[in-house]
Amino acid sequence: MGLIQLLLRRDNIINLITALIAVGILITDWFFGDVDASVSFEVILFVLAAICVGNIVEREERFSSLEKKIEDQMHETKSLLKPTFVSRKVPPGFPELMKEHTELFYTGGHLYHFIHTHARSFDQWLKEGKSIRLILQNPENIGLSHMEMPCANYRPTSYKDQIRESLEILKGISACNPRARTH
Numbered sequence: 001m002g003l004i005q006l007l008l009r010r011d012n013i014i015n016l017i018t019a020l021i022a023v024g025i026l027i028t029d030w031f032f033g034d035v036d037a038s039v040s041f042e043v044i045l046f047v048l049a050a051i052c053v054g055n056i057v058e059r060e061e062r063f064s065s066l067e068k069k070i071e072d073q074m075h076e077t078k079s080l081l082k083p084t085f086v087s088r089k090v091p092p093g094f095p096e097l098m099k100e101h102t103e104l105f106y107t108g109g110h111l112y113h114f115i116h117t118h119a120r121s122f123d124q125w126l127k128e129g130k131s132i133r134l135i136l137q138n139p140e141n142i143g144l145s146h147m148e149m150p151c152a153n154y155r156p157t158s159y160k161d162q163i164r165e166s167l168e169i170l171k172g173i174s175a176c177n178p179r180a181r182t183h
Contacts, residue, residue, distance in 0.1 A: 011061040014054035022047050098125055107135035112162040115169050126177040139163040
């Protein structure tokens with residue numbers, strides 16, 4: 001922003017006028033002789049009052065602008081304040097859910113089936129600017145080798161391989177979408 005544009009901003013006009021008056025009085029005093037002391041005193045009081053008014057106007061202008069921005073942000077985030085929780089008993093398909101939502105948060109052990117089923121959709125959703133957050137177990141967790149799961153046929157090596165394969169798919173999707181991040 002150039003100096004002229006800065007000075008001509010609406011919240012700087014009073015201060016600009018005050019500065020021009022002060023410079024005008026100085027120039028008058030320098031080139032046309034002494035300015036009467038009573039006039040100088042009145043002008044100084046006027047300049048001080050104008051500076052005060054300018055500061056008040058500027059502060060109110062900035063607070064009003066800030067309040068407007070906060071109100072806009074609150075309005076935009078109201079939809080985020082009420083997340084949609086879907087029952088596990090009869091969940092609608094994720095493509096249907098994501099038509100009206102902008103963020104998906106899903107967590108599980110390896111998410112093997114979920115990620116394989118929706119990998120293409122994840123890629124499309126990321127291109128649309130939607131957020132996808134998935135939490136999987138760490139395949140390097142030594143506890144996975146010593147735990148028992150209530151599911152049938154739990155084999156730690158297969159389970160860890162499924163986690164790794166899920167992570168590889170997610171890394172591939174992330175690599176195709178520059179804004180996506182994996183952790």
